[in-house]
Amino acid sequence: MSAMASPAPGVKTIFKARELGIVLALAALVAYTAIGNPRFLSGQSVRDILLNTAILAVMAAGQAVVVITRNIDLSVGSVLGLSAFAVATMMSANPGLPMIVALLAGIAVGAVCGLLNGVLIRYGRVPALVVTLGTLYIYRGVTYSWAGGSQVNADELPPHFLTFANDSLLGIPWLVLIAIVVVGGVSFLMRDFRVGRELYAMGSSPQAAELAGIRVARNLLGAFLLSGSLAGLAGVLFAARFGTVDAAAGTGYELNVVAAVVVGGVAVFGGSGTVWGAGLGALLLTVIGSALAVLDINQFWQQAIVGALIVLAIGADRLVAVRIARSLRRRDARG
Amino acid sequence: MAPVLEVVDVSKSFGAVAAVQGVSFPLFAGEAHALVGENGAGKSTIVKMLAGVHRPDTGTLRVNGADVDFAGPADAKAAGIAVIYQEPTLFPDLTVAENIAMGNQPLTRLHRVDRKAMNAAAARLFTRLGVHLDPSRPARGLSIADQQLVEIAKALSSEARILVMDEPTAALSGVEVERLFSVVRSLRDEGAAIMFISHRFEEVTALCERVTIMRDGRHVCTELVADLTVDDMIRRMVGRDLSALFPKQDVPPGDVVLEVDRLSREGVFSDISFSVRAGEIVALAGLVGAGRSEVMQAVFGVDKYDSGSVRILGKRLKPGSPRAAMAAGMALVPEDRRQQGLVMELSIERNVTLPRARKLARLGLLWSATERAEAHRWTQRLQTKLGRLTDAVGTLSGGNQQKVVLAKWLSTAPKLLIVDEPTRGIDVGTKAEVHRLMSSLAADGLAVVMVSSELPEVLGMADRVLVLREGRVAAELTRAEATEESVMYAAMGQQVSA
Numbered sequence: 001m002s003a004m005a006s007p008a009p010g011v012k013t014i015f016k017a018r019e020l021g022i023v024l025a026l027a028a029l030v031a032y033t034a035i036g037n038p039r040f041l042s043g044q045s046v047r048d049i050l051l052n053t054a055i056l057a058v059m060a061a062g063q064a065v066v067v068i069t070r071n072i073d074l075s076v077g078s079v080l081g082l083s084a085f086a087v088a089t090m091m092s093a094n095p096g097l098p099m100i101v102a103l104l105a106g107i108a109v110g111a112v113c114g115l116l117n118g119v120l121i122r123y124g125r126v127p128a129l130v131v132t133l134g135t136l137y138i139y140r141g142v143t144y145s146w147a148g149g150s151q152v153n154a155d156e157l158p159p160h161f162l163t164f165a166n167d168s169l170l171g172i173p174w175l176v177l178i179a180i181v182v183v184g185g186v187s188f189l190m191r192d193f194r195v196g197r198e199l200y201a202m203g204s205s206p207q208a209a210e211l212a213g214i215r216v217a218r219n220l221l222g223a224f225l226l227s228g229s230l231a232g233l234a235g236v237l238f239a240a241r242f243g244t245v246d247a248a249a250g251t252g253y254e255l256n257v258v259a260a261v262v263v264g265g266v267a268v269f270g271g272s273g274t275v276w277g278a279g280l281g282a283l284l285l286t287v288i289g290s291a292l293a294v295l296d297i298n299q300f301w302q303q304a305i306v307g308a309l310i311v312l313a314i315g316a317d318r319l320v321a322v323r324i325a326r327s328l329r330r331r332d333a334r335g
Numbered sequence: 336m337a338p339v340l341e342v343v344d345v346s347k348s349f350g351a352v353a354a355v356q357g358v359s360f361p362l363f364a365g366e367a368h369a370l371v372g373e374n375g376a377g378k379s380t381i382v383k384m385l386a387g388v389h390r391p392d393t394g395t396l397r398v399n400g401a402d403v404d405f406a407g408p409a410d411a412k413a414a415g416i417a418v419i420y421q422e423p424t425l426f427p428d429l430t431v432a433e434n435i436a437m438g439n440q441p442l443t444r445l446h447r448v449d450r451k452a453m454n455a456a457a458a459r460l461f462t463r464l465g466v467h468l469d470p471s472r473p474a475r476g477l478s479i480a481d482q483q484l485v486e487i488a489k490a491l492s493s494e495a496r497i498l499v500m501d502e503p504t505a506a507l508s509g510v511e512v513e514r515l516f517s518v519v520r521s522l523r524d525e526g527a528a529i530m531f532i533s534h535r536f537e538e539v540t541a542l543c544e545r546v547t548i549m550r551d552g553r554h555v556c557t558e559l560v561a562d563l564t565v566d567d568m569i570r571r572m573v574g575r576d577l578s579a580l581f582p583k584q585d586v587p588p589g590d591v592v593l594e595v596d597r598l599s600r601e602g603v604f605s606d607i608s609f610s611v612r613a614g615e616i617v618a619l620a621g622l623v624g625a626g627r628s629e630v631m632q633a634v635f636g637v638d639k640y641d642s643g644s645v646r647i648l649g650k651r652l653k654p655g656s657p658r659a660a661m662a663a664g665m666a667l668v669p670e671d672r673r674q675q676g677l678v679m680e681l682s683i684e685r686n687v688t689l690p691r692a693r694k695l696a697r698l699g700l701l702w703s704a705t706e707r708a709e710a711h712r713w714t715q716r717l718q719t720k721l722g723r724l725t726d727a728v729g730t731l732s733g734g735n736q737q738k739v740v741l742a743k744w745l746s747t748a749p750k751l752l753i754v755d756e757p758t759r760g761i762d763v764g765t766k767a768e769v770h771r772l773m774s775s776l777a778a779d780g781l782a783v784v785m786v787s788s789e790l791p792e793v794l795g796m797a798d799r800v801l802v803l804r805e806g807r808v809a810a811e812l813t814r815a816e817a818t819e820e821s822v823m824y825a826a827m828g829q830q831v832s833a
Contacts, residue, residue: 192447194440201426201437208424211386212437213409271428 019265019277021316026284033291040294047173049283049290051165051241054179057282058234059253060260061186062227064278067261068190069223070203070270071128075117076231077253078139083109083235085143088152088245095158102161106236107229113139114228118221128224136254140247147247154243165241175237182230183279190275199223203270260285263309284309337400339364339528340385340416340497345394347380354380357394358554360547362497367519367529369539369560372549373572373790373823378532381549382501385530386418387411398497412438417490421502423482425474432457432470435489460488464518480511487518498522499530504538505624516542534622534827536565548572569827573790573819583774583796589613590648592751592782593665595634598643603629604806607643611751616773616783618797620790621826626806627786628670631753634784635667636660647751666744668737670755670786677740679729683721684710686728687742713742717772737769745776752776755786770796790819802826 033040059076066073083106091102113135120131154162167174190196198219202209209216239245264281266273285306292302338361347355355377362368370378383389384396387405395402398414405411411418425434432454433440441452457470466484468477474485483503490498500519504512519542523529531543539546540560548555548571555571591610599605604626611617619627633640636657645652653659657667677686687710710724719738721731728739737757744752757773758766773796777783787793793800800817802810802825810825 194442194446194448197429197433197437197440197448200429201433204426204428205424208426211388211408211418211420211424213387213407213412214438215409267428271426 019274019280022264022277022280022284026280026287029284029287029291033294037294040291045290045294049286050176051173052290053283053286054173054175055234055237055241056253056256056260056286057179057279058182058230058237059227059257060264060278060282061183061275062230063257063261064264064266064273064275065186065190065199065223066128066227067258067266067268068203068270068273069199069220070206071121071220071223072132072258073114073117073128073224073227073231074132074254074258075113075135075139076227076234076257077250077255078136078143079110079113079228079231080235080238080250080253081247082113082139082143083232084239084245084249085147085152085235085247087236088157088239091158091161091239092152092156097158099160099164102240103233103236106232108232110228110230110232110235111225112228113232114225115221117228118224121224122217122220140251144247149247151244151246152239157239157243161240162243165237175241178233178237179279182233183276186226187275187279195219195222200271203267204272256285257282259306259310262313263306265313268314336363338362338397339399341397341400342381342385343395343397345381345384345391345396347384347389347392353552355384355391356552358549358552359394360554360557362528362530363545364496364528365523365526366545367523367531367543369543369546370530370532370549371534371536371539371546371568371572372555376549376572377552378549379501380552382418382420382499382530382532385411385416385497385499387416409438412493412495415494415496416499417486417493417495417497418499419483419486419490419501419503421505423479423486425477425482425485427473427475429474430454430471431468431474431477431485434474434485435460435470435492437489439493456492457488460491463491464488466514466518478511480507480515483507483515484518487522491522495527497528497530499532501532502534503531504533504535512538536568536827539568540565569820569823573823583616583770583798584778586614586778588615588798589780592648593634593784594646594649595630596644596646598630598633598640598645600629600633600638600640604633604803607803607808609801609808609811611782611784613750613780613782614777615798616777616785616796618793618800619784619786619803620788620793620800620822621803621809623788625803625826627803628755629806630803631667631755631784631786634660635665635753637667661747664748664750666747666749666752668740668744668752668754668757670759677728677736677743680727682725683714683719683728683731683739684724686739687713687746689743709746710742713746714739717742717745718768734766734769738772741769741772749781751782751784753784753786756788757785758787758789758792766792790822793817793822794819804828 039045059080063073063076086109087102087106090105091097117132117135120126121128124131165173165175169177190199198209198214201212201214202216202219235250238249260281261278262268262281263284264273264278266278288305289302292299340362342358342360344357344359345355346353346357358377358381370381372378380389384391387408387410390405397403403414405414426437435457436453441449441456443449454470461468461470464484464487468481468484474482477485503515507515519529531539533539543560545557546560546563546568547557548568550572590613592613593611595610596608598607607630609617619630621627629638632638634645636652636655636659639655645654647663647665650663652663678689684706688706707724714721714724717738719735719742721735728736731739754773758769770792773783773785785796794817797817798814800812800822801808802812802822804826809828812821812825
């Protein structure tokens with residue numbers, strides 16, 4: 001039976017090795033930095049890294065879902081900006097509103113933006129790259145024209161909103177808790193639920209997904225809705241953490257988010273990778289930034305290193321694909 | 336016994352082309368039913384209607400006596416119809432078990448996907464089918480044969496009572512075909528209705544009880560296989576009105592222009608040899624997938640080949656280089672105009688002058704006057720109907736687009752013209768014009784190789800016909816020898832018995 005002698009086990013280990021590779025890289029980086037400067041592992045330093053990771057990881061979770069369906073959402077940085085400005089304005093005008101209202105308002109703003117992306121992509125039949133590049137500018141433009149050059153300062157915001165970023169539950173900052181819940185929850189959804197598996201299927205073979213009777217339109221809208229909502233949530237976290245919000249908040253974040261997802265092992269052509277891998281990617285990128293500062297290496301290197309990691313991650317994908325194609329061809333020739 | 340599925344008087348058109356017209360046939364439980372016909376007879380359209388991909392324009396489908404109207408593949412699936420396409424449609428990144436269960440995975444109480452139950456169900460299906468596949472391995476890397484078995488398992492898991500198989504054996508070896516057949520036979524014996532589409536008559540006679548023959552989108556007959564000989568089937572598939580022929584002018588052949596010697600590419604085609612003289616039209620006929628386009632792409636250098644040689648006017652051509660082929664005087668008009676032949680957004684004149692932009696350029700720039708004059712000359716000669724030369728090519732009709740492609744290549748003054756399906760999707764009037772044009776080009780001393788799936792076109796235009804079957808030359812027929820029957824016999828691998 002030819003099927004039993006196939007190269008499947010090798011393929012499987014490579015897929016598993018993706019997340020393992022990030023963990024190893026992370027461990028090596030932390031160990032090396034800590035040896036150079038033990039303060040790197042101090043409570044405050046770790047806390048800072050986790051707080052900085054949280055916002056990126058929340059957005060990466062949404063982006064990972066979109067990329068798994070063989071799409072991309074470039075508008076997340078602008079959605080973050082719009083949500084942050086909207087929520088900060090709302091809180092400064094109504095200081096009495098509880099935090100949960102702020103969070104829900106941010107999510108709602110993001111959800112609307114995400115849904116619009118999804119509708120344009122599915123019903124306008126325009127590639128996600130183009131649509132979200134357009135909405136990147138549109139959402140940012142809306143924020144700018146609303147703000148009109150003004151900004152919301154920390155002293156205009158209610159104290160309970162600002163302390164949310166630093167408050168903790170059982171010693172874990174709320175921001176980090178939220179990020180863990182989001183990454184964990186979305187990972188769980190993608191791994192163990194029907195809709196998650198359908199999203200993987202859509203990215204793995206869009207054509208087959210249509211033929212299999214998967215509700216492609218609904219799922220695609222859902223993926224973009226999720227990505228937008230999480231970017232909206234990230235906007236609230238951003239406003240709470242930094243206090244001062246202007247119309248430029250989150251400019252350029254989309255590239256960090258995509259980088260985290262790709263470095264985290266999600267295949268750019270969809271169908272494989274995990275959400276928690278993307279979360280690890282976010283952590284790795286943040287740790288690199290901090291480590292370079294601690295090791296007193298020129299910050300300019302940071303971008304080059306992130307770039308190299310992306311190329312490495314994509315290179316690994318291609319390598320797997322080429323190997324499989326080659327083994328398939330050999331087998332076909334034999335058959 | 337009432338049929339499980341009835342196709343009742345269905346028709347389907349795509350634009351002006353009627354793909355299927357008034358076709359009816361029944362499908363019975365516990366029976367394998369073959370659907371045969373030439374390329375373009377409308378078989379695939381029928382399959383897609385059963386799959387819920389296309390909706391019939393008129394007519395109905397009836398499942399268990401009730402009319403059904405499929406809005407999409409999900410509806411067809413729900414009605415118990417499973418379709419296995421020639422190219423399996425699996426999700427390469429997901430496991431085999433997930434592929435089988437997609438859409439109705441077993442769930443735990445918390446609505447999570449129950450992987451254990453899913454793998455166990457897949458394993459049970461494989462045991463039932465008598466195959467050994469690991470349910471937890473990814474579908475990526477499975478052979479075509481194994482992918483098809485996964486597709487069948489998929490059909491079984493959704494309790495499909497009607498199994499439609501579109502040329503499932505095209506990519507299988509003999510042993511794999513046998514294994515597939517034993518699986519299909521046991522399903523049939525358990526009461527499933529099988530619709531089996533194949534070009535191989537020995538498979539039809541070995542597997543099926545009933546056969547429906549289609550020709551040019553119409554239903555010819557539905558009979559018991561036992562009542563028909565292979566000869567009967569072929570005759571009914573091709574028995575077409577031969578009045579609409581396009582005779583090529585007879586030209587005394589000149590020097591040998593193209594010489595292809597034992598060209599081979601592993602797994603695609605092997606040992607292809609032929610030559611073409613100036614003034615000759617040589618047709619490459621054969622079934623879809625026989626390797627005709629692949630051979631010509633290799634000759635032109637778009638694809639590589641493993642061994643053999645290509646000579647133009649006696650000089651050996653560098654393999655794998657379309658640039659060298661063009662420099663040597665070759666021109667290729669590809670099968671898919673939209674994808675490969677034209678830049679739809681560019682103007683007509685720009686498209687015409689594209690392949691020789693460098694020659695027309697002066698001081699490294701293209702001057703529109705030169706470009707226009709050149710484009711004007713060729714579009715006039717080919718009688719292209721167009722508004723302005725500056726209009727986008729995409730605004731022209733299919734036939735006129737094809738003329739622009741021809742103009743584009745003829746302006747390079749080629750010695751050899753390769754045309755792949757020159758009249759696909761073109762209306763009858765323009766078709767005749769394209770044929771007249773090819774004939775006059777040959778009369779001017781051009782050597783032409785034509786890949787065509789349309790038998791009348793092959794018979795009317797070609798001085799010689801090269802019939803390919805499964806990547807090999809099955810027959811080389813002169814104009815006198817080439818008839819509908821002889822070409823079809825060769826293409827299907829049957830001996831001429833009449």
